[in-house]
Amino acid sequence: MGKAWKFEDNLNTDEIIPARYNITIVPKELAKNVFCEIKPAFASNVKPGDVVVGGMNFGCGSSREHAPIAIKGSEVRCVIAGSYARIFFRNAINIGLPILESVEASREIQEGDEVDVDLETGRIENFTSGKVYFAKPLPKFVMQIVQAGGIVNFLKEHDIEDLMA
Amino acid sequence: MGTLVEEILSRRLGKPVHAGEIVLTDVDYIMSHDNTTPLAIKAFREIGKPVKDKNKIVIHFDHAFPAPNLLAAEAQKRILDFIKEQDLPHFYHQGVCHQVMIEEGFVTPGSIIIGGDSHSNTYGALGSFGSGFGSTEIGVAWVAGKTWFRVPETILARFTGKTQPGVYAKDVMLHLAGVLGMDGATYRSLEFGGDYIENLPVPERIIFSNMSTEVGAKCGLIAPDQITADFLSQHTKAKPPFEQFKAVHPRYERVIDIDVSQLSPQVACHPDVDQVKPLEQVAGLPIDEVFIGTCTNGRYEDLEIAASILKGRQVNRYTRVIVNPASTAIYQKAEKAGLIRIFQDAGCVIGVVGCGACIGRHGGLLAPKERAFTTMNRNFIGRMGSPEAEIYLGSPAAAAATALEGKITDPRKYLEV
Numbered sequence: 001m002g003k004a005w006k007f008e009d010n011l012n013t014d015e016i017i018p019a020r021y022n023i024t025i026v027p028k029e030l031a032k033n034v035f036c037e038i039k040p041a042f043a044s045n046v047k048p049g050d051v052v053v054g055g056m057n058f059g060c061g062s063s064r065e066h067a068p069i070a071i072k073g074s075e076v077r078c079v080i081a082g083s084y085a086r087i088f089f090r091n092a093i094n095i096g097l098p099i100l101e102s103v104e105a106s107r108e109i110q111e112g113d114e115v116d117v118d119l120e121t122g123r124i125e126n127f128t129s130g131k132v133y134f135a136k137p138l139p140k141f142v143m144q145i146v147q148a149g150g151i152v153n154f155l156k157e158h159d160i161e162d163l164m165a
Numbered sequence: 166m167g168t169l170v171e172e173i174l175s176r177r178l179g180k181p182v183h184a185g186e187i188v189l190t191d192v193d194y195i196m197s198h199d200n201t202t203p204l205a206i207k208a209f210r211e212i213g214k215p216v217k218d219k220n221k222i223v224i225h226f227d228h229a230f231p232a233p234n235l236l237a238a239e240a241q242k243r244i245l246d247f248i249k250e251q252d253l254p255h256f257y258h259q260g261v262c263h264q265v266m267i268e269e270g271f272v273t274p275g276s277i278i279i280g281g282d283s284h285s286n287t288y289g290a291l292g293s294f295g296s297g298f299g300s301t302e303i304g305v306a307w308v309a310g311k312t313w314f315r316v317p318e319t320i321l322a323r324f325t326g327k328t329q330p331g332v333y334a335k336d337v338m339l340h341l342a343g344v345l346g347m348d349g350a351t352y353r354s355l356e357f358g359g360d361y362i363e364n365l366p367v368p369e370r371i372i373f374s375n376m377s378t379e380v381g382a383k384c385g386l387i388a389p390d391q392i393t394a395d396f397l398s399q400h401t402k403a404k405p406p407f408e409q410f411k412a413v414h415p416r417y418e419r420v421i422d423i424d425v426s427q428l429s430p431q432v433a434c435h436p437d438v439d440q441v442k443p444l445e446q447v448a449g450l451p452i453d454e455v456f457i458g459t460c461t462n463g464r465y466e467d468l469e470i471a472a473s474i475l476k477g478r479q480v481n482r483y484t485r486v487i488v489n490p491a492s493t494a495i496y497q498k499a500e501k502a503g504l505i506r507i508f509q510d511a512g513c514v515i516g517v518v519g520c521g522a523c524i525g526r527h528g529g530l531l532a533p534k535e536r537a538f539t540t541m542n543r544n545f546i547g548r549m550g551s552p553e554a555e556i557y558l559g560s561p562a563a564a565a566a567t568a569l570e571g572k573i574t575d576p577r578k579y580l581e582v
Binding site for chain 2: 012023063087095159160164
């Protein structure tokens with residue numbers, strides 16, 4: 001169980017991590033400046049197991065992978081959003097940042113709510129409001145990448161053709 | 166059969182595919198640049214398998230080249246070491262990656278190109294499936310030579326009529342961004358059609374595909390026709406024959422009809438690309454920096470329009486005006502035509518070819534409280550420097566008129582003279 005950190009619709013990659021901090025690719029280093037301009041309290045107060053709750057079109061803008069890496073580096077359990085920008089979606093899956101999609105949960109969970117998530121089933125429970133949500137299941141094809149811990153790990157053991165098997 | 170994206174992927178896979186299917190397909194080229202290549206190399210090393218086909222890999226230095234600081238210099242050296250180690254044949258530092266990809270002939274109708282840059286959608290203007298990817302997938306594609314796609318649903322933007330003088334492709338695209346919103350085409354293929362697009366020269370078609378990214382699209386496609394084939398033969402190193410094809414009995418998720426003859430110059434206002442207003446509503450807003458360039462509007466035709474307004478005039482003395490031709494080839498053509506001299510005489514600074522001020526890492530940074538008017542494709546907070554600065558987007562003509570007055574200015578005022 002962790003605390004929810006809430007963000008607005010159309011959160012772009014510059015807001016997740018401004019370009020001037022993309023001088024490293026070390027997750028922990030990037031995490032020091034994640035959300036620094038829009039939620040300065042996040043980086044120093046986030047705890048492992050907390051949850052990032054975005055709105056619609058989470059992660060729009062640049063193709064930079066530093067954005068999901070910075071979030072992963074902060075050791076949050078997952079991101080819950082109403083929808084994801086497509087490159088962010090792929091990047092998050094590929095680097096092994098768990099992401100869940102639920103319009104209702106994204107709208108109703110408030111900043112500071114106590115939230116628990118089951119990544120296997122997509123079950124999201126908000127202990128503060130007592131409400132339970134089920135995220136849209138990821139396609140089976142995509143789950144293979146998530147379960148391997150990202151595309152790099154998947155390819156260490158497999159060929160890309162195995163994804164379609 | 167189907168929409169343009171279904172047509173391209175079906176041709177490539179040799180079987181009909183439709184929206185919603187997940188496909189694994191060969192890619193023709195895998196593009197990346199100085200910002201996105203380092204993480205691709207990291208993924209490549211971690212996978213630990215060899216490059217599948219080095220002829221498919223194209224690497225550009227454009228985001229901050231020549232390096233403006235030590236960190237960028239070190240990153241570029243690491244990339245260069247990798248290029249030497251793998252003996253990669255396609256390496257460029259002649260301007261913005263997307264423009265150079267087109268000039269060098271990598272982009273042809275029906276091809277599939279993935280790019281480690283969100284504006285890889287640009288190639289759709291030539292009927293190529295171009296799409297932006299993260300760095301890890303670039304490294305994956307180096308090893309696999311393939312990638313997976315979910316065949317997207319398609320939104321058709323159908324433009325009819327002729328634009329009024331002083332109204333350009335940029336204004337039309339900004340208007341569409343305002344209509345669709347920043348997530349209006351997320352995961353979708355955005356197809357551009359109608360008699361306006363069919364008659365449009367390729368340099369202006371590119372603006373639509375390039376900015377399809379700003380509304381979330383996976384790709385932004387225009388049917389390749391005779392105009393496409395002529396452009397490729399005359400202005401690029403691509404070798405004919407060039408395929409021509411159209412959507413056949415397409416099923417669109419949504420069709421948006423826009424009569425371009427009704428439009429006036431448009432501006433995307435701080436802080437989002439979809440905050441689009443007719444220019445007259447923001448005319449007079451003071452501007453500290455004007456930037457003309459980028460993969461959106463740094464082509465010869467853009468410079469020509471801007472120069473026609475600046476010729477024989479002086480820019481406002483308190484406004485920095487920066488012009489970055491998108492590529493060396495464009496720079497040379499502009500120089501030969503006397504455009505560079507016109508800009509310099511008017512008081513503009515000519516920047517090095519490349520992305521320039523667009524990402525706030527290579528000159529032209531904005532101080533807090535400053536406001537820029539640019540020909541770029543996005544105006545996110547903090548993109549050009551201070552997060553307390555503001556960015557407005559418009560056409561090269563509007564940028565030139567604004568440069569003269571130091572405030573947002575309707576270009577039609579200067580075109581009528």
